[in-house]
Amino acid sequence: MSVDQAEIEKIAQLARIRVAPSDIAELTERITGILDMVDQMQAVDTAGVEPLASPLNASQRLREDQVTETDRHGEFQGIAPATESDLYLVPKVID
Amino acid sequence: MSAHTLAALSQRLGSGDVSSVEITRDYLARIEAHDPALNTVITVTAEQALADAEAADARRAAGEAGPLLGIPLLHKDIFCTAGIRTSCGSKMLDNFVPPYDATVVTRLKAAGAVMLGKTNLDEFAMGSSNENSFYGPARNPWDPERVPGGSSGGSAAAVAAGFAPAATGTDTGGSIRQPAALCGITGLKPTYGRVSRLGMVAFASSLDQGGPLAGSAEDCALLLQAMAGFDPADSTSAEREVDDYSSGLEGDLAGLKIGLPKEYFGDGLDAGIDSTVRAALAEYEALGAELIEISLPHTHLAVPAYYVIAPAEASTNLSRYDGVRYGYRCEDPENLYDLYTRTREEAFGAEVKRRILVGTYALSAGYYDAYYRKAQQIRRLIQQDFLAAFESVDVIMGPTTPHPAWVLGDKANDPVAMYLEDIYTLSVNLAGLPGMSVPAGFVDGLPVGLQLIGPHFDEARLLNIAHRYQQVTDWHTRRPAL
Numbered sequence: 001m002s003v004d005q006a007e008i009e010k011i012a013q014l015a016r017i018r019v020a021p022s023d024i025a026e027l028t029e030r031i032t033g034i035l036d037m038v039d040q041m042q043a044v045d046t047a048g049v050e051p052l053a054s055p056l057n058a059s060q061r062l063r064e065d066q067v068t069e070t071d072r073h074g075e076f077q078g079i080a081p082a083t084e085s086d087l088y089l090v091p092k093v094i095d
Numbered sequence: 096m097s098a099h100t101l102a103a104l105s106q107r108l109g110s111g112d113v114s115s116v117e118i119t120r121d122y123l124a125r126i127e128a129h130d131p132a133l134n135t136v137i138t139v140t141a142e143q144a145l146a147d148a149e150a151a152d153a154r155r156a157a158g159e160a161g162p163l164l165g166i167p168l169l170h171k172d173i174f175c176t177a178g179i180r181t182s183c184g185s186k187m188l189d190n191f192v193p194p195y196d197a198t199v200v201t202r203l204k205a206a207g208a209v210m211l212g213k214t215n216l217d218e219f220a221m222g223s224s225n226e227n228s229f230y231g232p233a234r235n236p237w238d239p240e241r242v243p244g245g246s247s248g249g250s251a252a253a254v255a256a257g258f259a260p261a262a263t264g265t266d267t268g269g270s271i272r273q274p275a276a277l278c279g280i281t282g283l284k285p286t287y288g289r290v291s292r293l294g295m296v297a298f299a300s301s302l303d304q305g306g307p308l309a310g311s312a313e314d315c316a317l318l319l320q321a322m323a324g325f326d327p328a329d330s331t332s333a334e335r336e337v338d339d340y341s342s343g344l345e346g347d348l349a350g351l352k353i354g355l356p357k358e359y360f361g362d363g364l365d366a367g368i369d370s371t372v373r374a375a376l377a378e379y380e381a382l383g384a385e386l387i388e389i390s391l392p393h394t395h396l397a398v399p400a401y402y403v404i405a406p407a408e409a410s411t412n413l414s415r416y417d418g419v420r421y422g423y424r425c426e427d428p429e430n431l432y433d434l435y436t437r438t439r440e441e442a443f444g445a446e447v448k449r450r451i452l453v454g455t456y457a458l459s460a461g462y463y464d465a466y467y468r469k470a471q472q473i474r475r476l477i478q479q480d481f482l483a484a485f486e487s488v489d490v491i492m493g494p495t496t497p498h499p500a501w502v503l504g505d506k507a508n509d510p511v512a513m514y515l516e517d518i519y520t521l522s523v524n525l526a527g528l529p530g531m532s533v534p535a536g537f538v539d540g541l542p543v544g545l546q547l548i549g550p551h552f553d554e555a556r557l558l559n560i561a562h563r564y565q566q567v568t569d570w571h572t573r574r575p576a577l
Binding site: 003012013020030031034035044050051054056061063079088090092093 | 410424429430453470551
């Protein structure tokens with residue numbers, strides 16, 4: 001399946017990646033190439049085949065509802081680009 | 096020093112013939128002298144290594160023993176190391192110093208291993224050539240004009256170059272086995288869930304698995320013994336006892352049934368690799384094994400299914416890199432949307448962006464059934480092919496890669512050609528099986544890998560099968576002149 005440049009722009013927006021206008025054409029071509037290869041899947045009849053999401057069919061383990069973590073927020077926030085009063089800072093979102 | 100296997104070094108440490116500090120110094124000196132030409136190590140942790148080595152020597156002096164006590168290792172720079180930059184080959188994490196160790200790192204530390212540094216890789220482990228690294232490509236020590244493979248290219252090239260007796264790697268679609276093959280060393284991708292993924296930077300969570308790269312199957316057994324095991328902090332870790340990987344290495348191969356998938360010996364396979372692999376299979380026959388042609392009929396669908404599933408999982412996993420909590424942040428964002436989109440534009444490389452976009456597309460409204468669900472159905476068919484084959488054979492063998500190491504840049508502008516280099520390794524990850532690559536000879540001076548694929552959790556048997564071959568051949572001991 002081929003994708004057009006408008007679709008690539010839409011996907012890039014969903015993926016939160018800015019794409020420079022000068023890069024759009026080449027990116028569209030490359031992604032079309034990948035999707036063409038992927039489309040070989042469509043020739044296979046998979047009716048009734050149960051999808052396999054994880055190789056060992058594992059189920060989520062449950063644990064006791066207890067506190068198991070210690071408070072290490074200082075270390076974790078210490079590597080953030082910007083924090084203040086234990087909060088992560090981002091550009092203003094509400095005027 | 097470089098010719099010494101981990102097992103031999105371990106014996107010398109045990110007998111007091113050498114100290115960990117001495118061998119650590121030797122390896123650090125070798126890295127310093129020769130790595131500038133090969134670029135296999137992103138961060139050398141010399142100070143830490145010498146401190147680790149002194150501690151290991153003290154533990155030995157106090158009566159402690161253990162095969163990894165005092166053994167220097169390199170870690171792929173995808174495993175988090177507390178206090179030491181973990182870049183994952185990306186500008187995004189160039190400034191990332193994790194506050195904790197990956198479970199693999201913790202376990203190897205506890206066994207007394209010494210960390211020499213962190214190895215080069217394709218950005219976020221996405222690639223088959225190591226050319227997608229923010230730190231520049233690692234080079235193949237057999238011919239520095241050629242790629243070492245990827246994504247664990249730095250680890251494989253470093254072991255081949257004698258910068259460490261062994262290294263850790265990760266394998267999402269062949270990223271341990273393919274570089275091991277291209278660099279002429281031994282690599283093992285364990286069963287999905289055998290080795291903890293905690294602290295291993297996530298690429299595709301249902302495929303990612305850590306494992307060892309080393310000079311022999313015997314060495315891989317020693318490393319896997321320390322790396323494997325249940326980890327309650329990894330929700331997909333297998334709650335299952337770890338086998339003793341060394342005790343069964345000598346087991347007899349008489350009557351071993353080896354399945355040869357006809358799909359692995361067809362069009363697209365280099366003639367030199369074909370004949371090299373067949374010569375290895377003849378060695379197995381001489382050891383008493385029986386060769387049986389089998390079919391894995393959905394093999395041709397592994398690349399398409401993988402390139403939906405892996406990008407889809409990657410697009411989800413890599414959404415965490417938003418410039419807010421850690422890692423790169425763009426300068427002077429105008430607003431939150433600009434912060435996200437420009438941070439990700441500036442800090443992700445071209446291949447990572449392509450995969451995120453393909454994954455986002457495959458998961459987006461209207462395409463989910465045609466792509467993601469379809470790929471998961473094909474994944475089931477691929478796994479069923481293997482499970483059916485293992486009803487009549489003990490192990491599956493074939494080439495690890497269709498070609499030997501190629502010249503840098505040759506496939507860099509054609510993502511699909513690059514993806515097809517992993518045609519024999521991807522299905523093993525889709526099915527969650529253990530796989531190995533073992534050196535089997537050379538084509539035009541470049542190493543060739545024999546791939547061994549086993550049933551789930553049959554690592555001990557794979558190691559035994561590889562070890563017996565290495566007792567009657569010496570391909571695994573060949574090293575390039577630097």
